[in-house]
Amino acid sequence: MSLILDHVNYIYGEDTALAVHALKDVNLVIPDGQFIGLIGHTGSGKSTLVQHLNGLIKPTDGAIYFNGEDIHDADYDKKKLRSKVGLVFQYPEHQLFEADVFSDVCFGPKNLGLSRKEVELHAYAALKQVGLEDEYFYQSPFDLSGGQKRRVAIAGVLAMKPDILILDEPTAGLDPKGRDEILDQISKLHRETGITVILVSHSMEDVAKYVERIIVMNEGSILYDGTPKEVFRHYQELEQVGLAAPQVTYIMRALKAKGLPVNTDITTIAEARDEILRKMKG
Numbered sequence: 001m002s003l004i005l006d007h008v009n010y011i012y013g014e015d016t017a018l019a020v021h022a023l024k025d026v027n028l029v030i031p032d033g034q035f036i037g038l039i040g041h042t043g044s045g046k047s048t049l050v051q052h053l054n055g056l057i058k059p060t061d062g063a064i065y066f067n068g069e070d071i072h073d074a075d076y077d078k079k080k081l082r083s084k085v086g087l088v089f090q091y092p093e094h095q096l097f098e099a100d101v102f103s104d105v106c107f108g109p110k111n112l113g114l115s116r117k118e119v120e121l122h123a124y125a126a127l128k129q130v131g132l133e134d135e136y137f138y139q140s141p142f143d144l145s146g147g148q149k150r151r152v153a154i155a156g157v158l159a160m161k162p163d164i165l166i167l168d169e170p171t172a173g174l175d176p177k178g179r180d181e182i183l184d185q186i187s188k189l190h191r192e193t194g195i196t197v198i199l200v201s202h203s204m205e206d207v208a209k210y211v212e213r214i215i216v217m218n219e220g221s222i223l224y225d226g227t228p229k230e231v232f233r234h235y236q237e238l239e240q241v242g243l244a245a246p247q248v249t250y251i252m253r254a255l256k257a258k259g260l261p262v263n264t265d266i267t268t269i270a271e272a273r274d275e276i277l278r279k280m281k282g
Helices: 046-053 080-082 102-110 115-127 146-158 177-194 206-211 228-230 235-239 247-257 269-281
Strands: 005-014 020-030 035-039 061-066 083-086 163-168 196-200 211-217 223-226
Touching: 005 035, 005 046, 020 046, 020 206, 020 223, 035 046, 035 206, 046 083, 046 163, 046 211, 080 083, 083 146, 102 115, 115 146, 115 177, 146 177, 146 206, 163 177, 177 196, 196 206, 196 228, 206 228, 206 247, 211 228, 223 228, 228 235
Parallel strands: 035 196, 035 211, 083 163, 163 196
Antiparallel strands: 005 020, 005 061, 211 223
C-alpha cells in the first residue's frame, strides 16, 4: 500500500498578504516497509508534509494517493485512512486523558467499531510492542515518566494497526536514555512487523543510526532523497541550509586529513569503530 504525492503544493493563507508557500511541487513515493527519516530546519515544511499524509491538510494543488486511491476524492473514507496512516504528534502525551493507561490505548480501536475483545487485544498487543510492562497498564498515565507516557501515546496509534507510522519528533524533551529506548523499540517494531515508519527528527545521529532512507526538506521542497551515506556526502550543502552530517562523519574526515586512510562514508559510531579497528590492524 504505497503512499504517493504527485506535484503537491500547499500555501498557508492563500489569497492573503500573509500567504506562505509551505510545500512546493513535492513528488514522493513511499513504498511498503521502509524506515524513512525526514529532516530539515525549522520552517522547512516537515510538519506540513506529514500532516498531508493522512489527510489532515488538503493540498492547494496536486494529489495524494494511498493504495491507488486519491485520498481527497469526495467519497473517500478519511476515518479509515487515519487508522492506516497513523500520526504521532510531537509531545503526544499531552493528548492522554483516560483514567488508566489501558483505557487510553483502547480509545482508538474502540472508535473503529471493533468488538470489546478485539479492542482489548489490539491495546494489549500495542502496549507490548512499545515495551511497557504489565504493571503499568492500570496506572494513571499522568503518574508515568516522560518516556513511559510517550510509549503509551505511540501505543494508542499502534492499537489501530496502521500500515504506516509517522512520528513527529518522538524523542523531543526526553533524556538520552529515554530517547534511545523509544527509538530502539520503534526499530524493533519495524523489523518484526514490516510496518512503514516515517521519523521526523532534528538529530542527524538518530536518523543515521536507524533509517534506510533520508528525505531532506528545505524551504518547502525536497533537497535530497537517498540513503544516509548518499545524503550525508553532501554535508557542506546541508550546512548551508542549517543542517549537518552526524558528528562521527566529521571525525572520520578529520582522521583522513591527518593521514589515516579511513573510509569517510561513515555515519554511525559502530561503523566508525569497525573501520578504525580494521585500519589499525591493517
